[in-house]
Amino acid sequence: MSTEDFKVIASSRELSGKGASRRLRREQGLLPAIIYGGDKAPQSVTLVHKDLIKHLDSEAFYSHIITIEVDGTAESVILKDLQRHPAKPVILHADFLRVSADSAITVSVPLHFVNETTSKGVKVGGGIVNHTMTQLDISCLPGQLPEYIEVDLIDVEVGQTVHISDIKLPEGVSSVALSHGADHDLPVASIIKPKGVSDDSDAEEETTEA
Structure with missing residues (x-):
């Protein structure tokens, strides 16, 4: 989990519609948003646009x-x-979902690939890392939400593919895709041979035939 704390200040909003939203953005530098979920009714609010932009510079803010x-x-x-x-x-608009400590949430978190060059x-093998996923949908309690998930490529060889099931997830965290069955065990990354480069075996065969 991230140790960083994020706090957003908002004000309740009564007016709705595209015209009202445009006036908020153009005249007051405010951003329309909505808070929904839980046992409360959805609430329309406004945020200071520049303040939210600052938060969005941090990858952790998204998860x-x-x-x-x-x-x-x-x-x-x-x-x-x-x-x-x-x-x-x-x-133009932001949606926030209410969470409670004892209810699992589904969140898309970034994948951090480590040991790529080594x-x-x-x-x-002189291969190239090919990323097929950069985020992973997970389910967990709010208190167990990771900032990101590491994918260790240290032992991956040329021609091998890392799937979701190969990722070591933190305790209490599960993959949404895998919850739907083995058919959803999607590829995350692979190490491929650069284009135009032949295998040693191919080169040896060509030499032998010559």
């Missing part, structure tokens, strides 16, 4: 329990969705 304070009342949430402007570095396939 961390956040304290959001609305008009002085604090709640624990996770960031569930962001609507971004297609051409500008602007957030892996057998790269250092000895």
